[in-house]
Amino acid sequence: FTKGDMLKKILIVLAVLIVVLAFAASFFARKAPDLLIQAVRNALSRDVEIGSVDYQFPSHFEMKGFHIREKAPFSGETSFYADTIELDVSPISLFQKKLTILKIQVANATIVVRKRGGRLMHPLSDAVKSTRVPEGASDRGQGTSSDVSKKTAILPLEINKFNIKNSHFKFLDYDALQEGFVITLDGINAEIRHIELPFSHDKMSYQAAAQVLQGRDQRPAEFQLSGWTRPASFETEAHFTLKNIFLPYFNAYYSQVTPATIESGFLDARMNLNVENKELSTNADLEISGLLFQSYENDNQLFGLKADEILSFLKDSSNKLKFQITARWNVADRSVRARDVIRKSIEHSLKNTILGNVGNILQNVIQRIGEKGVDQSKEDLEFTVKKIKELFRN
Secondary structure: OOHHHHHHHHHHHHHHHHHHHHHHHHHHHHHHHHHHHHHHHHHHOOEEEEEEEEEEOOOEEEEEEEEEEOOOOOOOOEEEEEEEEEEEEOHHHHHOOOEEEEEEEEEOOEEEEEEEOOEEEOOOHHHHHOOOOOOOOOOOOOOOHHHHHHHHOOOOEEEEEEEEEEEEEEEEEOOOOOOOEEEEEEEEEEEEEEEEEOOOOOOEEEEEEEEEEOOOOOOOEEEEEEEEEEOOOOEEEEEEEEEEEEHHHHHHHHOOOOOOEEEEEEEEEEEEEEEEOOEEEEEEEEEEEEEEEEEOOHHHEEOOEEHHHHHHHHEOOOOEEEEEEEEEEEOOOOOOOHHHHHHHHHHHHHHHHHHHOHHHHHHHHHHHHHOOOHHHHHHHHHHHHHHHHHHOOO
């Protein structure tokens, strides 16, 4: 062959390859949207409505009118909705037994989670509790039990990166209130990395910021979260920050810890949470300002202590209460109630805080010597010391 003949053959081969690739791309472009819709429905095992799917070769999809509806006992109610979702999907995974999404971007989405009877219901509920397709299951069985398992199994799902912008989250707790206590997060901006369903032992990392709505007459609180979790074992290391929480709005929750009623007060909190070997440990720095009670516990007490006395001991010169809470319990032990652990932790923390402030408490009394007669100041000092001793008798 001459060099000219060889060049012609190379050009012919390249032309054929281009035609084949163009045909394959055209075929995939027609099939890809339907493949993605079916894969998403199989992965979520939910009633998923998708208005339309636009595809850009080789891996970019845009889904519009994406709607997930809840199952019983909230059949038909919205669980997730987004006008537009942009995805970069591994094209190969559309033909495999695992859907791999490289990146998801969602804006102005609405996410709803419900809690009833201790059970959480959310868009991924079925995917979370599902099991993988049994290994060795036949692809072409004839009505065997393995075929039934395959048909009912949920397609494993992997999401490498999930970005959420300016979205909305609503938590409806029917265990806290019969009609449902509502917690709403607005303006959510979040990033979650490495989501796997069913759960794996790999770390899922996350960070998020949002505003907490707390009634028409109160400005929103600020919420921030960062950390990681191994979903299969629930091993966790997370950090929370809350600013300007209006305590009366959350009466449904704090009333589980104390029957006292708060009329006004704002909470700032920084909390670290760790879960290891099913042992949950947490420590939180709390600062409460403008605290005013409508009523105390029985005998005018708070957490087993005289309310007026403990509040006067704890408040600083700016009228704020500052203390730290630490708690630990085995979350797998159903006999232990979180509310009991939290109450005991608060009781212990308050006593320790007062003990740490004894010097300042006594100093404040001594400083009043110049304002009153010496005898009267001596009586105030003796009375204060007596009250502090009474607090620590138990």
